[in-house]
Amino acid sequence: MTAKSSGPSRRPRTAPIPDERTARRRFVTVSFLFWLPLGLTIAPLVLLFTERGMTLAAVAGFLAAHSLTAAALELPTGGLSDVIGRRTVLASAGLLNLAALTLLGIGTAAWVLTVGMVLMGAARALSSGPAESWYVDTVQANSGPDAALRTGLARASAASSAALAAGTLLGGALPWLLGLVPGLADGLRTSTSGLVLPLSVPVLLGAVVEIVFVLYVLVALPEPPRAPATLRGVLRGVPVTVADGLRLGTRDALIRRILLSAGAAGTALAAIELLTPGRAAELTGAAESGAVLFAGLASAGFVCSALGSHLAPLVARLAGSGERAVLAGLAAGATGLLLLGATVTSSGVVPVALAVVGYGLVYLGLGAAGPSENELLHRRVGASGRATALSVQSLSLQLVGAAAGLAVGALPAGPLPWLLGAAALLAGALLWTRRPAPADEPRESRPAVEAAALDPL
Known part of the structure; x- marks a missing residue:
């Protein structure tokens, strides 16, 4: 026919x-x-x-x-x-x-x-x-x-x-x-x-x-077609992927460095976000005007982060590798926090200017380090666990940052809380002084995960 x-x-x-x-x-x-x-x-x-x-x-x-x-x-x-x-x-x-x-x-x-x-x-x-x-x-x-x-x-x-x-x-x-x-x-x-x-x-x-x-x-955002997943299959497949994500840092030294660096960044951000509003109020003499100053600083920090991210490919080329770019970015952020800590008890135009430069350096450095860190992460993780790996990285930043926030709040006022954030970023930078040995090819567990997700039983 x-x-x-x-x-x-x-x-x-x-x-x-x-x-x-x-x-x-x-x-x-x-x-x-x-x-x-x-x-x-x-x-x-x-x-x-x-x-x-x-x-x-x-x-x-x-x-x-x-x-x-x-x-x-x-x-x-x-x-x-x-x-x-x-x-x-x-x-x-x-x-x-x-x-x-x-x-x-x-x-x-x-x-x-x-x-x-x-x-x-x-x-x-x-x-x-x-x-x-x-x-x-x-x-x-x-x-x-x-x-x-x-x-x-x-x-x-x-x-x-x-x-x-x-x-x-x-x-x-x-x-x-x-x-x-x-x-x-x-x-x-x-x-x-x-x-x-x-x-x-x-x-x-x-x-x-x-x-x-x-x-x-x-x-x-089109994706390749996927076979429909059953509820029971999803409930079985997600824990498999999560468990694999949690094991990332134990089996790969480079991923372990990335997760520890995320924790260091969380500590630095917790310190700067908790301490900057009070510092701004001290400079202006009132909470209301300090809030306005903090809003301006927060916006400027995001701009510096955007600039750092935009410059990340150039930083990696100048540094010679993604690992060294991460080292340079975290070191710049640590320098910024050191400037903030060193000027916290000083007044005058010069200390305030140095504090503003330090604030910008923190966000500039973290912005420059992030894309290189994530590129390194994606080269070590296969598609079957990519989003999970990013979630583990985010969780490391959040949990360590939350714990660091409690520590920063418990420390006496003065340089010490700022120096805690600087020390964390400096420790994160030192992790990248040596290049890790090459890892095996990314582990692809997609077939197993998909089999679990599609299993009607």
């Missing part, structure tokens, strides 16, 4: 895998769109909570709910991305952030705000790794396992920092600008029965950006 009846069965049509340049551009765009809404919340969120009548203890509880949720789900969600796909998990993160920002923007009860922070923590865990894993998978599918990754990783990291910087400035300026328009702030409160305040506007604007993010992820 006709060729139609005897031909092979049709396969579902899938979008073509983009070339390397297109993949890099989409990865950069996704990174910017994901972090912009979170940047919009940095300046107004705590003030919004207090404007709703929440006590400082309640605000601390909201923040703890976010952090604990993100830490608890970090590894399972990384394994989920490795099992069911990058795009699905990343779009789910956007949807959770959309729900979280909506609740935070209009919520007035403590339990509603708690749910919003828990959802945001879950979204943070879901987002840790899928976009970067998609980019690496796509580039290696086009150009093989030795494809150059550092430039794309650097540009995406720079885009993330730029989004945070722009979001911080916009999120801080919008409520102030709304307050300049006579009657607008009161009109917002009245027309929404108190649900929307001027401080809510940046948060709700972030929710709008999340819609754009989800649509972009679904359209622009």
